């Protein structure tokens with residue numbers, strides 16, 4: 001039930017170029033009602049033109065400002081199809097009483113709900129006044145007051161300068177519960193206690209990151225738990241990270257997501273990439289800091305397991321990627337489709353590179369270096385080359401002989417994973433590997449004393465090491481013992497269902513379809529759709545599930561699923577794997593030749 005936002009955006013302008021008489025803003029699917037400039041306390045109409053819509057960029061709004069007014073105001077309305085907003089009917093929420101709306105602006109969707117200069121190279125402060133029906137609470141990436149009265153009239157101020165992709169708003173039946181003096185959870189009433197229990201370590205995470213990288217500069221740090229249709233795991237909107245409910249699994253095993261979004265308060269929100277081409281400056285640094293937080297709070301056992309899972313996934317993905325997109329960054333002057341910019345390469349190869357530097361220079365040198373880097377470039381947008389120049393002066397040249405220029409060049413601009421990459425050896429995953437191998441050889445499941453204490457990560461590694469397909473009887477045996485079908489853990493679901501579908505284990509179909517109808521987080525459901533569309537009956541099931549799920553999906557998720565269905569080249573029927581002992585095609589994923597050496 002999409003709605004619209006109507007209002008006016010007022011820009012306080014500092015005209016730096018003495019020749020400029022135009023204000024150019026990004027928009028997409030906005031209706032512009034009027035444009036005015038202020039002079040001597042009065043608003044006068046300004047001439048403007050809205051260009052034809054470009055499929056990627058939307059429509060350029062060009063405003064003629066001959067008098068270079070210090071204030072310009074644009075009256076506008078959003079479209080019900082705004083790419084950066086999702087509108088949910090009450091039935092699509094947990095509580096089913098009130099409608100819900102939220103924004104997702106990264107990378108270039110802010111322009112679909114506010115006309116603005118939609119590039120991370122421009123930063124601004126903002127204030128906002130929002131009016132809604134009185135029973136709905138509104139929050140923004142700003143100074144949300146935990147004690148705000150729900151009355152349909154809300155005001156916000158964001159005194160720190162932010163780039164447009166961090167502009168955010170949400171509205172719904174939202175209540176607040178504190179975690180510490182400066183952090184807490186906003187969620188629907190029925191979710192808030194569960195969320196506080198899961199995310200209770202948030203204050204410790206903030207304190208840990210401050211001890212490593214300097215003060216948290218954004219005052220409050222709150223979490224907003226979204227409905228399950230939220231298309232991402234999390235989004236680092238300043239002061240108010242947006243969080244998928246799928247990480248609330250009851251044992252805190254998936255809270256590295258909170259560490260990740262919090263870490264962006266330094267890497268990304270404070271020091272920002274100048275374009276998505278330098279995505280690793282945000283996501284690679286953040287994945288590295290995330291791992292440091294996890295290590296400090298939950299121990300090296302857990303942080304090592306997380307690195308191993310991410311790197312095994314990276315290893316599988318990178319070998320199917322064109323060489324150019326295997327690089328962290330492209331050399332200045334090289335053309336690259338920005339679509340490929342944020343893959344596992346930005347996140348996990350990026351974090352790996354920083355871990356490599358940490359290892360070469362030692363934490364006693366590398367930690368203060370990063371802290372000074374965050375300070376030095378605070379509230380600025382930079383490129384890979386700016387980082388490298390800074391690192392040369394403040395790290396490489398200060399401690400000569402630790403890394404060679406060739407090694408840095410290979411890490412940043414080369415394909416694959418350099419041989420100098422530090423290896424992670426997780427003992428706990430060694431046990432998981434033995435358990436899996438033992439079972440595959442003997443069909444004897446590991447003793448319960450082994451598997452009983454396993455946390456999510458161990459189960460993920462158990463499944464990640466399985467072959468492409470398994471005999472149906474084997475899947476039935478695993479399912480009977482571990483109840484994977486119907487799991488409430490989305491990370492397990494995104495691994496189990498594709499394996500079951502590829503193997504023709506039809507018992508899981510219904511639960512897989514129910515899962516993709518309940519959850520809209522792309523990372524969790526796309527592997528299931530991708531597995532389904534490989535066969536005719538699977539494609540039929542995918543289409544049926546999608547038809548039912550579609551009204552509840554975010555536009556981003558809808559777009560991804562539509563593409564997988566449209567590009568499908570299904571085979572007639574599932575190939576049910578026979579049960580031979582040593583079929584070559586059954587080689588475990590971790591035995592596949594990969595450009596990344598498998599971890600455990």
Ligand code: BES
Pocket residue numbers: 106107231232233234235236256257260261264283342347523
């Ligand atoms: N900033 C990203 C989400 C994002 C990236 C949105 C690119 C749009 C374009 C966020 O911080 C993120 O990385 N989320 C991850 C979780 C993380 C733990 C890897 C996600 O949503 O899966």
Ligand code: ZN
Pocket residue numbers: 260264282283286
């Ligand atoms: Zn991120």
